[in-house]
Amino acid sequence: MQNIFIVTLGTREIQFNKNELNDFEISEKTKLKHKHSDVCINIIKNNNFENYIFPASPRNDGKIISDNFELFENIIQFPLIDNCIKKIQTDLKTKFNKFIIVFTDQKQLTDNNKNKHNDTLFYKEILKKHYSKEYYNTEFSEISIEKNIVNIDIQYKQFAKDLKNNLKIGDKDLNKIYLLPQGGIDQINHALTLQLLQQYRDNVEIWQQPEGKEAIHLEFTNLFLKDLLKQQLIALINNLDYSGAYQL
Numbered sequence: 001m002q003n004i005f006i007v008t009l010g011t012r013e014i015q016f017n018k019n020e021l022n023d024f025e026i027s028e029k030t031k032l033k034h035k036h037s038d039v040c041i042n043i044i045k046n047n048n049f050e051n052y053i054f055p056a057s058p059r060n061d062g063k064i065i066s067d068n069f070e071l072f073e074n075i076i077q078f079p080l081i082d083n084c085i086k087k088i089q090t091d092l093k094t095k096f097n098k099f100i101i102v103f104t105d106q107k108q109l110t111d112n113n114k115n116k117h118n119d120t121l122f123y124k125e126i127l128k129k130h131y132s133k134e135y136y137n138t139e140f141s142e143i144s145i146e147k148n149i150v151n152i153d154i155q156y157k158q159f160a161k162d163l164k165n166n167l168k169i170g171d172k173d174l175n176k177i178y179l180l181p182q183g184g185i186d187q188i189n190h191a192l193t194l195q196l197l198q199q200y201r202d203n204v205e206i207w208q209q210p211e212g213k214e215a216i217h218l219e220f221t222n223l224f225l226k227d228l229l230k231q232q233l234i235a236l237i238n239n240l241d242y243s244g245a246y247q248l
Contacts, residue, residue, distance in 0.1 A: 010183020
């Protein structure tokens with residue numbers, strides 16, 4: 001029986017603690033520079049946690065981090081993903097057979113477009129490099145969102161295809177899908193969640209990771225399926241043919 005972890009990436013998935021920078025230093029308040037090389041990225045302060053910073057451009061700065069992963073490896077933190085993974089694996093004693101990463105890569109946008117700067121394709125590479133070392137027996141897969149990222153209709157239809165191509169697993173072989181629709185675009189997260197519930201129903205567990213707090217297992221799956229069953233029963237009753245019923 002297989003367990004699958006699916007995560008959607010946003011702009012704050014990768015962060016750094018200002019007190020744990022090792023061979024890096026903050027320069028000009030907006031740059032994180034390696035002390036012994038020319039490697040440097042632009043940074044933004046995390047207003048919710050004063051000791052934390054994150055890359056200003058997931059695409060541009062993410063590429064620098066990915067290309068120089070060995071320099072950043074010991075200071076990178078994944079606060080919105082790591083805690084959830086550890087809670088699932090420790091508390092539930094669950095091992096993942098597959099790790100699916102959902103990211104954006106809007107190739108058609110111009111290079112000066114802010115939305116393109118926020119694409120998380122290099123964050124995907126960084127996560128794979130980091131977690132593949134720890135979970136070396138886990139298969140890593142990815143789903144790229146390249147256009148119409150705020151159109152939930154299109155995303156819902158596309159996920160129907162993407163999930164079948166990536167999961168490739170029958171119901172009898174599936175134990176649980178652990179979904180962390182934490183980062184990125186709401187339309188992507190909603191479309192992915194609904195498509196998973198439609199295809200795999202109560203095999204889906206939805207998780208949430210509030211920043212700075214413990215990961216939470218949401219009850220949305222049970223609530224959604226319970227309401228859906230209720231609606232189906234009501235529709236069935238309303239459509240019954242009473243023409244052959246006995247008359248008193």
